[in-house]
Amino acid sequence: MTDDRVFKALADPTRRFLLDLLFTRDGRTLTELESELEMSRFGVMKHLRVLEDANLVVTRRSGREKLHFLNPIPIREIHDRWIDKYTEHHTTALLELKAELEDES
Amino acid sequence: MTDDRVFKALADPTRRFLLDLLFTRDGRTLTELESELEMSRFGVMKHLRVLEDANLVVTRRSGREKLHFLNPIPIREIHDRWIDKYTEHHTTALLELKAELEDES
DNA sequence: ACGATAGGTGACCAAAAGGTCACATGTCAA
DNA sequence: TTGACATGTGACCTTTTGGTCACCTATCGT
Known part of the structure; x- marks a missing residue:
């Protein structure tokens, strides 16, 4: 799978924090x-x-510095892969799931 | 983080395949x-x-069987957390990123 | 009751991932 | 041109994760 590296990268909290940092302001150095x-x-x-x-x-290299920029595209692709599928499925399984979840809470 | 388990769960290809199986038809046994x-x-x-x-x-247990159902809600929450933030940020960093990516290709 | 079936637990092992360090290259600035 | 700075690499260790197995409990059908 080509998206395996994306999921593995998102699995670590430090890396998610780095993405958050780059979200607030990117172009930062190491x-x-x-x-x-x-x-x-x-x-x-x-x-x-x-x-x-x-x-x-x-x-992007700039002299002796390496600037880091956030790229949201892979996360969009995850969204398109999973969420759209699930919403298409909305009428069948999700309604059963609602009942399941309401039983637990 | 409470979503740490979600990201870690999605990190493994076997588990993503299991989610795909349950998407096509859930309520399956082990x-x-x-x-x-x-x-x-x-x-x-x-x-x-x-x-x-x-x-x-x-x-849900049913006699000696355990039925498994897909729950898309955590994936929706990921979507809401990441994608919405990134789209809000659309005007600043994303445009710079486009230039970056077009340089590479 | 009893064999077959469905699921669960704990120990255990191998592989992968997270992290640090010694060392090394390239670049800026005076 | 030399010292400080920014980044890179490889070896190395520890922890986590993925996977199997021996053994166990519970439930179904007859």
């Missing part, structure tokens, strides 16, 4: 992102590499 | 799901447990 985390530079670098391989983050 | 996978019953059971802990699957 050192700037590192300063927001209680982790060594190498740990942050590994996480950014995973995000980049999943295409959730795109980068 | 043994029925096991027959669709090249894996022991115990492996499938562990995966279903992870999905159930993440609330992506809800279950």
Whole structure:
């Protein structure tokens, strides 16, 4: 599966936090992102590499700095894959599920 | 984070396949799901447990059988959390990202 | 009652993932 | 041109995860 890297990348809370950081303001460098985390530079670098391989983050070199930008497209694709399918299914399983959930609460 | 289990549950391809199976037709038993996978019953059971802990699957006992139902609500919540944020951000970062991506292709 | 069937638990092992460090390259600025 | 800075790589360790198995409980049909 090609989206396997996207799901694996989203599975780690540190990486989701990095995406949140880049959401508020992207174009940040590794050192700037590192300063927001209680982790060594190498740990942050590994996480950014995973995000980049999943295409959730795109980068651009600027001199000795590497700028990181958020790429929401893979998340959109997840949305299109799962949610649309589920909403199409709305009439069959979801109604049964509602009953299930209401029993629990 | 409360959604950590959801992301971790979605990270495994076998579990995503189980969700796909339950999407096409839910209310299936463990043994029925096991027959669709090249894996022991115990492996499938562990995966279903992870999905159930993440609330992506809800279950109901019926005699000696346990029926499994798909619950799309956590995926909707992911959608609401990420995609809406990104679309709000559409005017700032996304336009820069488009330029980035077009450079690469 | 009893064999077959459906599901559950705990120990256990191998593989993958998270994290750090020593070291190394390239770039800026005085 | 030299020292400080920004990033990169590979080895290495620890923890988590994926998977199997021996064994167990509960339920169905006859």
